[in-house]
Amino acid sequence: MASDGARKQFWKRSNTKLPGSIQHVYGAQHPPFDPLLHGTLLKSTAKLPTTPVKAKRVSTFQEFESNTSDAWDVGEDDDELLAMAAESLNTEVVMETAHRVLRNHSQRQGRPALQEVPGLQPKPRPEVEPPSPPSGDLRLVKSVSESHTSCPAESASDAIPLQRSQSLPHSATVMLGGASDPSTLSSSALSEREASRLDKFKQLLAGPNTDLEELRKLSSGIPKPVRPMTWKLLSGYLPANVDRRPATLQRKQKEYFAFIEHYYHSRNDEVHQDTYRQIHIDIPRMSPEVLILQPKVTEIFERILFIWAIRHPASGYVQGINDLVTPFFVVFICEYLEAEEMDAVDVSGVPTEVLRNIEADTYWCMSKLLDGIQDNYTFAQPGIQMKVKMLEELVSRIDEQVHQHLDQHEVRYLQFAFRWMNNLLMREVPLRCTIRLWDTYQSEPEGFSHFHLYVCAAFLVRWRKEILEERDFQELLLFLQNLPTAHWDDEDISLLLAEAYRLKFAFADAPNHYKK
DSSP, rough: OOHHHHHHHGGOOOSSSSSTTTOOOOTOOOOOOOOTTTTTHHHHHHHOOOOOOOOOOOSSSSHHHHHHHTTTOOOOOOHHHHHHHHHHOOHHHHHHHHHHHEEEEEEEETTOOOGTTTOOOOOTTTTTTOOOOOOOHHHHHHHHHTTOOGGGGGGGTHHHHHHHHHOHHHHHHHHTTTTTTOOOOOHHHHHHHHHHHHHHHHHHSSSSSHHHHHHHHHHHHHGGHHHHHHHHTTSSSEEEEOOOOHHHHHHHHHHHHHHHHHHHHGGGGGGTTHHHHHHHHGGGGSOOOOHSSHHHHHHHHHHHHHHHHHHOOOOOOOOTTTTGHHHHHHHHHHHHHOOSSGGOOOOOOOHHHHHHHHHHHHHHHHHHHHHHHHGSSSOOOHHHHHHHHHHHHHHHHHHHHHHHHHHHHTHHHHHHHHHHHHHHTTTSSSSHHHHHHHHHHHSSSTTIIIIIIHHHHHHTTTTTTHHHHOOSSHHHHHHSOOOOTTTOOOHHHHHHHHHHHHHHHHTTTOGGGOOO
């Protein structure tokens, strides 16, 4: 047992520094005070009185445990140590160090130094209540509350919150100093971000061969000045090569008007008159009325829809296709107008030749869109039937309570979601939101046919609170067919798309998730 005698138990060793024992901290602050980096603070200060540690030899584990049991307790020690540090630090040295820290910080951030403000004291804000301390983060809350205090009696301890604020995010540091307006900062940052995004789009579009993959990555939210060209590229209407675009535009526009000359006169023939009559009836029902009721716009839409219908006899014209013309037309015409509101576009001042080109571009882009979802409009509309069924199964997986509530009140998904699929939510959200939604659809592979399913699921679950409050079939159906989205903007659509992406990543590559 000689080896056992030689190998003494670890708590019986005569080490003066035991693991976990309390060590006194001089100038306690956040981040921790480093005497090597802040040597000037110690030159003119007296050493803190320390409680002598008894050099008692610990002979048992129980004694070791009792001596170190409070090593990790969060008690009143922090306040005592802060007070001790404040009493021992010289005020002039503290202020000089604070000046230097703020000067360096301001230079790094590229803004005027805060030390130029007389007194260096942040303005008191008695009306602002300090945030309630969250559990487990007492030090950070303490630094926030102390930074709003400017009593002369506490001037000696001002260096502590000032240096602590360096560990906070930059925006929080600015607000603590009272040197900037958060709304001004956010708006300027937002405008800089938008300008940066616009520059990225312009550089990408100006290259000899536009990288369509990079363009798709950028296109979840397209700046208005570059949206027309971006949509034409992402829809496949224009080639990626810059040199080929003018010739392609000219050829496609010429081809479209050849269709007009060849087919449009037959709109009153017996074989086509029913199609044309239905188009003529449906167009005034479209929105926005301010745009649609303009005679020039009505004629343009009639020609686009009629030519498409007779060139696609497998489906022909079906109600709902008419709504898909509007976003393309509005986006392309806004390139020539300064209208802030897309719902109030006036085409009376647009030259006839420009309108002709916009009409041709709208026709071809709409055709590209419909090529990917044409089974939505063939006989019995099987594409829509399938998507509504998939929506029902998806909602039953992601929110069973909403699904059971609809089923309990005998509300069938086909009664409200058919229009969501048929019109791509154009009747459910304002036109400005539809255009923002289509930015993402254009950037997604199979955005209009596949990703739209997850957007509809997120859209339905978005109203779960209101749905669960309704206890009647009629009220439920009226609510789902007239959702309160009139005041929605880009932020609402961004939140909707974020939830749709989350659902897609969870379910798109897991088909068994559709099965109960």
